[in-house]
Amino acid sequence: MESTTVAIVTGASRGLGQALALGLLQSGTRLITVARSHDEVLDRQAQESGCSLQQVQTDLASPAAVERVARQILSNLPSGAKRYLLINNAGTVDPISQASELHNAAAITAAFNLNITSVILLTAAFLQAVKPMQADCRILNISSGAGRNPMPGWGVYCATKAALDHYTQVLHAENHGVRIAALAPGVIDTGMQEKIRGSHASDFPNVERFAQMHEQGQLSSPADVAARILRYIDHDSFGATVLDDIRNYA
Template sequence: MTEHLMLLTGASRGLGLAMARQWVQTPGRLLIALARHPDAGLADWAQQHGSRCLSWVLDLADAPAAARVLSDWLAAQPTDVFASATLLNNAGVLSPLGPIGASRAAELSNALRVGLEAPMLLTAAFLRGTGDWSARRAGTVKVLNVSSGLGRRAMAGSAAYCAAKAGMDHYTRAVALEEAQHPHPARIVSLAPGVIDTDMQVQLRAGDPAVFPDRLRFVQLKDAGLLDSTEAAATKVLAWLDRADFGAQPVADVREG
């Protein structure tokens, strides 16, 4: 029981890819990278550092199917093979910017499926599948949900994304209360990672001011050099995951220490 397991969604680019690459740099780790288009170099990178990486090609917009894949895989694992197990729900979708009345139903639905339904179903499958694992008795089963400040402060023009992240925060609070009733609880946190220089920021800066009034704020953040690189943000998120008090505060922000 020496290998450490992480299941990571959205692992093919941006913050997810940076976290994947950093996490497998420590030997003895198994990363399951979930993405529609896996990064071809992750497996070799992990092997170079004494770890392993398996890529699952999954579309989280079909959350029940993704959860079934996870459930089946967990059920096939010995209960005492992993020293720790972590689910890191990182994937999210920012639908086209603008008022909800002008949004397409399919775009709103996709943002909520990927950003909220999938994390909930994967969390349920993960907690169920690890319920009798040795890692659960050791207190080393964790769920980390990558949230956003926009789940705590509404923004016009991005209702679906704000709703998904607010829902993520609140379901995390509820699951933390549920797990506290168990003799060997999993620990769960919904963590805002700060403002990061990703494709999502490019999308925000390119928004039409007529339908996205906050556009200038994101332009100013970029111009002032206030965006974290994906590598810096990944380091902060993974450091939070390793905190001894992980889970004591179920909804948190890396900028609040």
């Protein structure tokens, strides 16, 4: 059966990315996921739903690996679909540290590679691949409120997400014939939040606030946020607001 939607999701083996991938596993959708590990849950769901699933295993913190995946996407993206989606979800909050203690160049570089470089490379490949197609093409970059509001201890994370927001605005200004937005998804109960709660207060002074949010049940579930995001992407107004926040929507 010919696919009506071709969707690419990065960081799809856990957390919000996995929830987004599961939500996209519907009949008529061809899903391509990019993650470090193979996800058997996605395999089982794809078989049950009759959805075509391709899992690409790679480390998006490696520019060379991203270049290979980008070429693969460019050369193998199926044609003939009505809609093409790219969801750049993969990201890291590490390294968490005060600015005076950010000495690990490798960790900083890896964060920028994952949060920014991989997005730029995959987006370039996606744009080249969909340009000849007469289709509805949409790109969603998963951003963060940290890119819009400074957070002590998150110098690298805030910087990468601010860069992601600005890059998204540049894409919009260039007008490639695609709809695009950078979306803050709110505070979600994922492995990233566990890492944040495990931070030392000397590195991340707001750690107690995040711990209290978890204790008080104030974190959103990945499945709920993913469902809201997929409705958001599907809406006719998608892309009208370039820098957006899912908490602006019911």
